[in-house]
Amino acid sequence: MSSAAVSSSSSTFFLALASASPGGRRRARVGSSPFHTGASLSFAFWAPPSPPRAPRDAALVRAEAEAGGKDAPPERSGDAARLPRARRNAVSKRRDPLQPVGRYGSATGNTARTGAASCQNAALADVEIKSIVAAPPTSIVKFPAPGYRMILPSGDIAPETVLPAPKPLHESPAVDGDSNGIAPPTVEPLVQEATWDFKKYIGFDEPDEAKDDSRVGADDAGSFEHYGDNDSGPLAGENVMNVIVVAAECSPWCKTGGLGDVVGALPKALARRGHRVMVVVPRYGDYVEAFDMGIRKYYKAAGQDLEVNYFHAFIDGVDFVFIDAPLFRHRQDDIYGGSRQEIMKRMILFCKVAVEVPWHVPCGGVCYGDGNLVFIANDWHTALLPVYLKAYYRDHGLMQYTRSVLVIHNIAHQGRGPVDEFPYMDLPEHYLQHFELYDPVGGEHANIFAAGLKMADRVVTVSRGYLWELKTVEGGWGLHDIIRSNDWKINGIVNGIDHQEWNPKVDVHLRSDGYTNYSLETLDAGKRQCKAALQRELGLEVRDDVPLLGFIGRLDGQKGVDIIGDAMPWIAGQDVQLVMLGTGRADLERMLQHLEREHPNKVRGWVGFSVPMAHRITAGADVLVMPSRFEPCGLNQLYAMAYGTVPVVHAVGGLRDTVAPFDPFSDAGLGWTFDRAEANKLIEALRHCLDTYRNYEESWKSLQARGMSQDLSWDHAAELYEDVLVKAKYQW
Numbered sequence: 158m159s160s161a162a163v164s165s166s167s168s169t170f171f172l173a174l175a176s177a178s179p180g181g182r183r184r185a186r187v188g189s190s191p192f193h194t195g196a197s198l199s200f201a202f203w204a205p206p207s208p209p210r211a212p213r214d215a216a217l218v219r220a221e222a223e224a225g226g227k228d229a230p231p232e233r234s235g236d237a238a239r240l241p242r243a244r245r246n247a248v249s250k251r252r253d254p255l256q257p258v259g260r261y262g263s264a265t266g267n268t269a270r271t272g273a274a275s276c277q278n279a280a281l282a283d284v285e286i287k288s289i290v291a292a293p294p295t296s297i298v299k300f301p302a303p304g305y306r307m308i309l310p311s312g313d314i315a316p317e318t319v320l321p322a323p324k325p326l327h328e329s330p331a332v333d334g335d336s337n338g339i340a341p342p343t344v345e346p347l348v349q350e351a352t353w354d355f356k357k358y359i360g361f362d363e364p365d366e367a368k369d370d371s372r373v374g375a376d377d378a379g380s381f382e383h384y385g386d387n388d389s390g391p392l393a394g395e396n397v398m399n400v401i402v403v404a405a406e407c408s409p410w411c412k413t414g415g416l417g418d419v420v421g422a423l424p425k426a427l428a429r430r431g432h433r434v435m436v437v438v439p440r441y442g443d444y445v446e447a448f449d450m451g452i453r454k455y456y457k458a459a460g461q462d463l464e465v466n467y468f469h470a471f472i473d474g475v476d477f478v479f480i481d482a483p484l485f486r487h488r489q490d491d492i493y494g495g496s497r498q499e500i501m502k503r504m505i506l507f508c509k510v511a512v513e514v515p516w517h518v519p520c521g522g523v524c525y526g527d528g529n530l531v532f533i534a535n536d537w538h539t540a541l542l543p544v545y546l547k548a549y550y551r552d553h554g555l556m557q558y559t560r561s562v563l564v565i566h567n568i569a570h571q572g573r574g575p576v577d578e579f580p581y582m583d584l585p586e587h588y589l590q591h592f593e594l595y596d597p598v599g600g601e602h603a604n605i606f607a608a609g610l611k612m613a614d615r616v617v618t619v620s621r622g623y624l625w626e627l628k629t630v631e632g633g634w635g636l637h638d639i640i641r642s643n644d645w646k647i648n649g650i651v652n653g654i655d656h657q658e659w660n661p662k663v664d665v666h667l668r669s670d671g672y673t674n675y676s677l678e679t680l681d682a683g684k685r686q687c688k689a690a691l692q693r694e695l696g697l698e699v700r701d702d703v704p705l706l707g708f709i710g711r712l713d714g715q716k717g718v719d720i721i722g723d724a725m726p727w728i729a730g731q732d733v734q735l736v737m738l739g740t741g742r743a744d745l746e747r748m749l750q751h752l753e754r755e756h757p758n759k760v761r762g763w764v765g766f767s768v769p770m771a772h773r774i775t776a777g778a779d780v781l782v783m784p785s786r787f788e789p790c791g792l793n794q795l796y797a798m799a800y801g802t803v804p805v806v807h808a809v810g811g812l813r814d815t816v817a818p819f820d821p822f823s824d825a826g827l828g829w830t831f832d833r834a835e836a837n838k839l840i841e842a843l844r845h846c847l848d849t850y851r852n853y854e855e856s857w858k859s860l861q862a863r864g865m866s867q868d869l870s871w872d873h874a875a876e877l878y879e880d881v882l883v884k885a886k887y888q889w
């Protein structure tokens with residue numbers, strides 16, 4: 158169907174969507190809070206039987222991480238921890254003169270730090286292009302395939318740099334550069350992959366005899382004997398690959414939520430297994446660690462030629478490549494800001510650039526090349542990458558040994574837009590069918606996530622429970638049919654914890670203002686001190702015997718903070734303290750402030766984005782409350798358990814997978830769960846939790862100890878990711 162043919166109908170649909178939300182008929186008003194907007198989603202259905210969670214080893218901590226080490230997140234301009242209260246509240250109040258979009262690029266009316274899941278489709282009503290000049294797809298023919306029109310995004314690629322020697326599929330190690338005769342290029346690549354020396358690059362100290370070893374390639378695994386304690390080569394063995402993780406955010410440089418955490422940590426864990434790993438992320442600000450590589454390229458995005466520069470840092474065995482372009486600059490505190498068309502244009506540019514990074518960016522002097530390479534794209538922002546990989550290259554016999562994996566962190570945000578905007582994506586016309594989607598809520602539209610899911614070689618969701626939910630009408634947000642039909646290539650892998658960043662033993666945010674580092678051995682004294690410091694910092698009465706409840710999260714329908722508001726009359730009647738930290742929807746921000754005003758002796762509602770405060774609440778609170786309506790994985794409950802803070806969660810998605818309910822009879826479990834995202838269910842769970850806290854000290858301590866003793870490290874998750882990468886590699 159041509160875009161012209163569909164445009165009028167789509168415009169009608171999208172105009173009708175101005176106040177619609179993807180939950181549509183599924184959404185139900187919860188409770189009767191005066192703060193409730195009615196935009197929240199009641200998300201309750203039969204959850205799948207819990208997969209038995211294999212017992213893991215005792216907590217693996219990287220105790221060697223040093224105070225203020227290079228991984229310690231620097232204070233970002235968005236952090237408001239040290240600002241006076243008035244300014245703290247102002248942090249989240251920035252308003253863009255342009256139509257604002259939600260965290261994932263959907264119109265919400267909120268700041269870009271927010272993820273107003275409830276409203277993302279509303280943006281679709283805005284079909285007027287504000288800043289993008291309409292243009293047909295570009296057709297820069299670089300490598301014409303017989304009888305085929307080839308579209309390449311980059312404006313200045315010399316053939317010798319775009320076509321490194323292809324590799325046969327069976328050739329696994331990233332260190333090996335032999336090409337094996339499938340359509341060899343007429344011109345040799347500028348940088349030979351064979352010159353790549355993994356050990357030298359990541360700084361392993363080799364003994365002389367190892368240096369003499371002239372073996373290369375797959376059989377060379379034995380020469381990695383000095384990789385940590387493992388003398389048989391990289392943990393990944395012969396599966397060693399080149400991995401490029403592509404995402405819109407990456408902690409500690411730019412983070413609005415869990416995506417940033419994952420992208421900051423998973424690559425390091427993959428590198429520890431021996432893979433050569435790069436992270437590609439936009440350069441929203443000046444990041445002191447990264448240096449200009451002096452490479453300039455030109456790309457077309459939505460009809461405009463744009464210059465792109467590359468900045469590079471090598472940290473913890475990972476190449477971090479920051480894409481610098483005018484579209485990304487000065488967006489540090491507003492990375493998903495601007496109109497829907499603007500963010501789409503940024504992501505089109507970003508994906509076009511990222512897919513060619515393995516050719517243009519010689520990290521450590523050597524490009525990654527496109528053999529034995531896998532991209533890991535994340536969420537809808539980078540879902541175009543698998544599409545470009547296929548449309549620009551794989552369809553034309555290029556990049557035949559490159560694979561793509563797409564990770565679903567949150568399917569509530571999909572990159573929906575009118576069908577008549579499809580030409581901005583610079584794709585062959587027949588690709589439109591992969592984007593086109595009709596659902597009762599969104600009408601007929603172009604859906605970037607849908608196309609990415611179809612084009613990716615493999616797909617990962619961030620928990621198995623969430624994967625199950627995605628296949629349901631309630632949980633798939635219109636993509637359930639696509640998920641179901643691609644079930645064969647989807648795996649659920651629970652996120653891990655970066656133990657350099659989220660570890661009470663070494664947490665840099667617990668080193669001042671009366672807080673302290675602690676471990677399982679020093680839990681009692683350590684938590685008591687952190688709790689007192691938190692109470693002091695927030696102006697609450699310093700009391701050890703009062704249970705301190707915490708909430709941290711984006712203020713939107715997903716996180717269910719309004720359910721806490723609904724439960725407030727009961728909470729206020731208890732001898733408890735409640736600290737909530739979040740930013741997002743204006744009505745929910747007001748709710749936090751209102752609750753603090755109403756209950757000044759009990760409640761603190763901190764409106765703002767503060768990484769240090771998130772760490773301090775996690776350490777100082779006794780209980781972390783997560784009444785999320787849906788939660789693909791959830792990281793805060795993992796962090797809480799690692800800090801001896803007991804989670805009380807709605808049993809949904811990853812929360813259900815990771816928080817086994819407490820069983821007082823067998824003294825097992827990790828926290829309290831409730832089966833519907835409703836205030837009365839939350840109250841019931843909290844009642845049991847507080848009863849245990851007050852009256853069963855031994856049970857409480859063993860709950861804390863079990864939480865802290867789990868191996869929640871990324872190393873375990875990275876191993877599971879590796880299985881997926883290998884499946885992708887051998888999949889044709």
Ligand SMILES: Nc1ncnc2c1ncn2[C@@H]1O[C@H](COP(=O)(O)OP(=O)(O)O[C@H]2O[C@H](CO)[C@@H](O)[C@H](O)[C@H]2O)[C@@H](O)[C@H]1O
Nearest residue numbers: 414415566710711739765766767768771788789790791792
């Ligand atoms: N106001 C604030 N100040 C400081 N820090 C704040 C903050 N609000 C949130 N954070 C931090 O942001 C992170 C949020 O993690 P979540 O797992 O809740 O992610 P989120 O829902 O954004 O992401 C999605 O992706 C992740 C990763 O896959 C999934 O776990 C999750 O279920 C899915 O919704 C945590 O590190 C938290 O401390």
